Amino acid sequence: MTDIGIDLGTTNSVVAKYDPEQSSATVVPVGGARSTPSVVSLRQRDGREELLVGTPALNWAKRDPVNTILSVKRLMGRDFADKDVEQARARRSYKIVPGEGDDPRAHVVIGDRSYAPAEVSTMILERLRQGAAEKLKEDITHAVLTVPAYFKESQRAATREAGEHAGLIVKRVIDEPTAAAIAFGLELREGDRRRVLVYDLGGGTFDISILNTTRDADGKNHFQILSFVGDNWLGGDDFDLLIINKIIDWVRREAAVDPSTDPEFLFYAKKAAEEAKRELGEVDSTDIIIPAAFRSAGGAVDVEMTLTRAEFEDLIEPLVDKTIALVRTALEEQNLSTDDISDVLLVGGSTLVPKVYESVEYFFGKGKVRKDIDPMECVALGAGILASTLHGVECLACEKINDESATECASCQQSLVNARSAGDTHIYDVTGQALGVAAVKKSQADTFVPIIPKGTPFPLTEPMSHTFEAIDGRLIRVPVYEGDSPIASKNTELGVIEYELPEEIDIHTRVEVAFLYDRNRELHVAIAVPGTSLEYRKKLRHDAARTEAPTQVPTDGEEDDASYRESLVYVEEVTRRFLRTYEQYLDPSQAMKIRGDLDRAQQTLVFSDPAECRRMISVLQSDIFGSGIASQLYIAERAAERAPATDAKQINQAIVTLQQSHAQGRREAVVEQAQVLKLMVAKVGQQYDVAEIADAEDFAGLLKVLDEA
Amino acid sequence: MGRSNRQRRVRKQTAAQSPAVPPDGDLLGTLAKTRTETVSLLRGMDAHRAHMEATLREINRHELDIGRLLNGIADVLDTFDRLLAYDGDDVEAYRASVRKTSDLLVDVLCNNSGMELIGRSGEIADPATHQVVVLQDGSDLPQDTVIRVIERGIRYRGDLIRPASVIVSSGKEQNA
Numbered sequence: 001m002t003d004i005g006i007d008l009g010t011t012n013s014v015v016a017k018y019d020p021e022q023s024s025a026t027v028v029p030v031g032g033a034r035s036t037p038s039v040v041s042l043r044q045r046d047g048r049e050e051l052l053v054g055t056p057a058l059n060w061a062k063r064d065p066v067n068t069i070l071s072v073k074r075l076m077g078r079d080f081a082d083k084d085v086e087q088a089r090a091r092r093s094y095k096i097v098p099g100e101g102d103d104p105r106a107h108v109v110i111g112d113r114s115y116a117p118a119e120v121s122t123m124i125l126e127r128l129r130q131g132a133a134e135k136l137k138e139d140i141t142h143a144v145l146t147v148p149a150y151f152k153e154s155q156r157a158a159t160r161e162a163g164e165h166a167g168l169i170v171k172r173v174i175d176e177p178t179a180a181a182i183a184f185g186l187e188l189r190e191g192d193r194r195r196v197l198v199y200d201l202g203g204g205t206f207d208i209s210i211l212n213t214t215r216d217a218d219g220k221n222h223f224q225i226l227s228f229v230g231d232n233w234l235g236g237d238d239f240d241l242l243i244i245n246k247i248i249d250w251v252r253r254e255a256a257v258d259p260s261t262d263p264e265f266l267f268y269a270k271k272a273a274e275e276a277k278r279e280l281g282e283v284d285s286t287d288i289i290i291p292a293a294f295r296s297a298g299g300a301v302d303v304e305m306t307l308t309r310a311e312f313e314d315l316i317e318p319l320v321d322k323t324i325a326l327v328r329t330a331l332e333e334q335n336l337s338t339d340d341i342s343d344v345l346l347v348g349g350s351t352l353v354p355k356v357y358e359s360v361e362y363f364f365g366k367g368k369v370r371k372d373i374d375p376m377e378c379v380a381l382g383a384g385i386l387a388s389t390l391h392g393v394e395c396l397a398c399e400k401i402n403d404e405s406a407t408e409c410a411s412c413q414q415s416l417v418n419a420r421s422a423g424d425t426h427i428y429d430v431t432g433q434a435l436g437v438a439a440v441k442k443s444q445a446d447t448f449v450p451i452i453p454k455g456t457p458f459p460l461t462e463p464m465s466h467t468f469e470a471i472d473g474r475l476i477r478v479p480v481y482e483g484d485s486p487i488a489s490k491n492t493e494l495g496v497i498e499y500e501l502p503e504e505i506d507i508h509t510r511v512e513v514a515f516l517y518d519r520n521r522e523l524h525v526a527i528a529v530p531g532t533s534l535e536y537r538k539k540l541r542h543d544a545a546r547t548e549a550p551t552q553v554p555t556d557g558e559e560d561d562a563s564y565r566e567s568l569v570y571v572e573e574v575t576r577r578f579l580r581t582y583e584q585y586l587d588p589s590q591a592m593k594i595r596g597d598l599d600r601a602q603q604t605l606v607f608s609d610p611a612e613c614r615r616m617i618s619v620l621q622s623d624i625f626g627s628g629i630a631s632q633l634y635i636a637e638r639a640a641e642r643a644p645a646t647d648a649k650q651i652n653q654a655i656v657t658l659q660q661s662h663a664q665g666r667r668e669a670v671v672e673q674a675q676v677l678k679l680m681v682a683k684v685g686q687q688y689d690v691a692e693i694a695d696a697e698d699f700a701g702l703l704k705v706l707d708e709a
Numbered sequence: 710m711g712r713s714n715r716q717r718r719v720r721k722q723t724a725a726q727s728p729a730v731p732p733d734g735d736l737l738g739t740l741a742k743t744r745t746e747t748v749s750l751l752r753g754m755d756a757h758r759a760h761m762e763a764t765l766r767e768i769n770r771h772e773l774d775i776g777r778l779l780n781g782i783a784d785v786l787d788t789f790d791r792l793l794a795y796d797g798d799d800v801e802a803y804r805a806s807v808r809k810t811s812d813l814l815v816d817v818l819c820n821n822s823g824m825e826l827i828g829r830s831g832e833i834a835d836p837a838t839h840q841v842v843v844l845q846d847g848s849d850l851p852q853d854t855v856i857r858v859i860e861r862g863i864r865y866r867g868d869l870i871r872p873a874s875v876i877v878s879s880g881k882e883q884n885a
Contacts, residue, residue, distance in 0.1 A: 032868045032869065041836070043836055045852070045853065052836050055872075056836035056837050057836070058840075059836045059837075059839060059840040059841065059872050060836040060841060061841075062840075062841045062842060062843065062844060063834070063836075063841035063844055063853070063877065263842060263843045264842065264843065264859055264876070267842045267859055267860075267874060268859075271860075
């Protein structure tokens, strides 16, 4: 058994292995190179097709750009409709398409078939596994994989799936900043608390993560990602581009020709720019010499120019300032100042540029900035260290150590779903965002109810649960979300659990939804009916169709914020009149809810937030049209006002009869007469466009928050 | 009592407990074991000596190669000096001289350093050793044929140091 750590990067991937004799981790070269391009391409020749992975794929990128998949990590676990996928589609030559059938996830096209991004990552991981096995002359069986801190659960699941399909037992999927922190060896004493900022400037992406690290009395290190911000399209490649532009300007000025569209010239210029950037890390100026760089009518043009470090730093200053502004944003989001940060770790090859690390040192103070580990390899090294120190999973029941791939204990057959990793690293993750479900609360069908709060250490030993009420027929629909917004649709949907209640269970039953979050960041959902033996367990399906956000009040382009306010004022007045007139027909709890909604509407009018105005309009309308007999009477009276005299007379008679039955407390008669009234109004409504009596609202199987039921 | 005396006494006691003369069979067994160990040791030393000799031969060969390489490069530099001193008008003859100088440099490098240069016009590009920089339509060459080498690839002692950067034919007509 050989364990490795893999930094599955956007541009390049790195493999590392811990050597216990040396007490350090080292990079394992794959195919003679310390990093492998995260690229897959296709070679079509003589009617045959061959998939290329790594360096050969990158070599072939310009030959067949449509079939060369670069930066597939940006697409991992993302839906086709995702904004980042839209950006990638605009920038990439290859085709990005939605999955087949209901699968909403983005896929890429190579040749004549589409692949999920996880399948492409599988090819890259297979190449890394084989390359490392050749180098180490050992079979690679286990691995720790790293992912960016901002990855959602679906993206982590896709990464794990890719590793497993590549023939690896994935010991852990950990955050890149956590891996970097391990590589930098942040030694903590008991009770120590450190707040670490990881500044990760790679070739094409920039990420900032803030971690809380602490060591508890049991000697376990806890890592909590507090915040992450970044720019998906900013990196060291932009620095190269600025030098290339400088070379182009020199040729334009000195030779009076424009070489900017000549691919051969751009090839030479890019190489020279990369070399100049490297040299300016060590010396104050560098000569850029490219003999016969460009052929013009007047002969060959030689490039012979000098670039000083000061000039280079002036060029990149706006980009570096942008990264510092993002650092400031990350701190502000957590109400932190630079004094609150104890360590700053520099990760990514571009942090080797003096202007970059000096700016970070100037911002935080030189003493806090750590750059003693190779920034291009530290994430893989941290993963390699972790891979070697995790030794299976410990059964909670009998303490037997089982292999990572086991699902139940080999000794006592207990489920290992909530088992912890065994080993001496003792790293515990906490949830970066809350995990919960969409449910109905106060007529709002888009409420996010957290079940596992943000910052909860995992794996959980016991499930965490929340009790709801089924309100909408036998089919229960539980959309699971991850995020921090109280509005479910503003969070990230992880999947949906659907379950049909058996006939013997009352429709309006209580339903308990329990979440168990395991060490592999997999969410196990259980739906149970308290007081019965009914329990339904399921893991999420990430490829299911996503839940549509509730329909918003249509927005008119010309309608301004003031008009929403006016509409809310009007609906509020109608609701007050409704409450005054029909309160005797309302359940006391419903009357109280409507009063509460009216108070909230008043508060909303003070702040005048258009979105909240729209939401409150919807809530109050729901109060008017969804309050049982009171609503039926309200709608019937409106129908009578608009109906012809004969129909109006019948409706009014039915209204009086219903009111009398209600006053006499004849409940069965009330139900029957309400049904008659409903049919009369429906008939008039069909003829004269009068609103029907609303049936119970259709919440498409969502559960209702019990406290508000 | 000193440490050495204590050790001596312990040794004496051990000797007293063991038989004074081992049986013949035991002696022969010990002798056979010692012989096996000695043979193994000698084989190890032979292997080590062979390895050392091979390493020395390698170092000698390297020194010879470096000497020839430096001589060759100096010769090429001298040739450049002669070319730079040329003040005639015959461009074709001059170009032929430059080409010969270039070929000379290739010979010097490849024959004396274990280095192999990759990339020749007319060959079919291979993704393992060729990086395509430009894909060109309009030539009548078959698909993936190298039209021009922009930068030579290098293989050193079997390892690819860098691929050849090339312009290849798409195999399609212009604007097809």
